[in-house]
Structures are given as structure tokens and as C-alpha cells.
Amino acid sequence: SKPIVAIVGRPNVGKSTLFNKLAGERISIVDDKPGVTRDRIYAQSEWLNNKFTIIDTGGIEPERDDIIVKQMRRQAQIAIETCDVIMFVVDGKEGLTAADYEVAQMLRKSKKPVVLVVNKIDKVMDEDNKYEFYNLGLGEPNAISASQALGLGDMLDQVIAHF
Ligand code: GDP
Ligand code: MG
Numbered sequence: 001s002k003p004i005v006a007i008v009g010r011p012n013v014g015k016s017t018l019f020n021k022l023a024g025e026r027i028s029i030v031d032d033k034p035g036v037t038r039d040r041i042y043a044q045s046e047w048l049n050n051k052f053t054i055i056d057t058g059g060i061e062p063e064r065d066d067i068i069v070k071q072m073r074r075q076a077q078i079a080i081e082t083c084d085v086i087m088f089v090v091d092g093k094e095g096l097t098a099a100d101y102e103v104a105q106m107l108r109k110s111k112k113p114v115v116l117v118v119n120k121i122d123k124v125m126d127e128d129n130k131y132e133f134y135n136l137g138l139g140e141p142n143a144i145s146a147s148q149a150l151g152l153g154d155m156l157d158q159v160i161a162h163f
Pocket of ligand 1: 010013018119120121122144145146147
């Protein structure tokens, strides 16, 4: 059956925006408030004749009164248990956060293939923002702009290399 690719990351880093771009149709709602999206979480995608299923883990319902870090831990755990490749999305405008480090540690321990995605790099001059994310120990950061659909091809090359 088709490989399953999970999109993991903090609220507001652009997971749903990326999901919608990869799904190629507008099937989930982007909400500005963290943790309140009621998105469809599964879609089919394809790159260079490789078909795969994508999951937006941010659309998985949080438990009541879940703090963000706990919510992220659970979403990462689901991704680790059920997916073939994990796209870990971080915010290239905001920079590294403690929650990013915590999720990165879980992902490294899992030994699952991870593609590190630095989103919100809307301009070429912002591309240097990606270098600090080497500190996560997850290999080469892929700079993209989900909203501008920039860098998605190189990123998807990395994803399908793990199939
Ligand atoms: P999620 O919570 O991780 O699913 O993030 P969303 O996809 O809902 O996006 C959160 C906010 O970031 C929204 O206001 C988006 O428009 C914005 N956003 C998403 N991708 C980009 C991007 O590539 N560049 C910029 N500048 N903003 C983005
Ligand atoms: Mg979302």
C-alpha cells in the first residue's frame, strides 16, 4: 500500500497550509488561532509518480485542557507509530523553540526517517534563517514557503527518497 507521510510541528508553523498545497485542493480550513483547526487530516498526494498519503497531525483533536507541548508530544507519537516518513515543520521566521527541541528528540529516538522543513522562508534573503535548525540534529533543513509554494520540489525529493 501507499507510504504514509505525517506533517508534525508546533501550532501556527504552517502545517495545514503545507498540507493544502500538497493535497492540491482546498480541503482543510486554515485558522489563525493555534490549536483550533477542525481540518480534514488525510489527503492523497503525488510527486514524480510516487503516490502517498499525507496526514496533518495538527488536525488531530486535542484532549481537553491539553497544553501545547503535551499535544505536540501525542501528535509526534502518533506520527512515529503510524507513518513511514515524518515531515517536521518549524517556523523560519520565529526561529528555534524549546518545544521544537523536545519533539526533535522524540523523532531522533524513533529512528523514523525525518525531513526537516523550515517554513515561512518567503524571500531568498531569508534563506540563511534555516542554518540554526541544524542544531536539532535531524540533518539538512529544507527551506520552504508553504504559502508561496516555494522549495516544495526539493523538499518532496527528500521525502520520496525515504520510500
Ligand atoms: P498550523 O497551525 O501549523 O496548521 O499552521 P497554519 O497552516 O494554520 O498557518 C498558520 C499561519 O501561518 C497562517 O496565518 C498562515 O497563513 C501562515 N503561514 C503558513 N505558511 C506560511 C508561509 O510560508 N509564509 C508565511 N509568511 N506565513 C505562512
Ligand atoms: Mg493546522
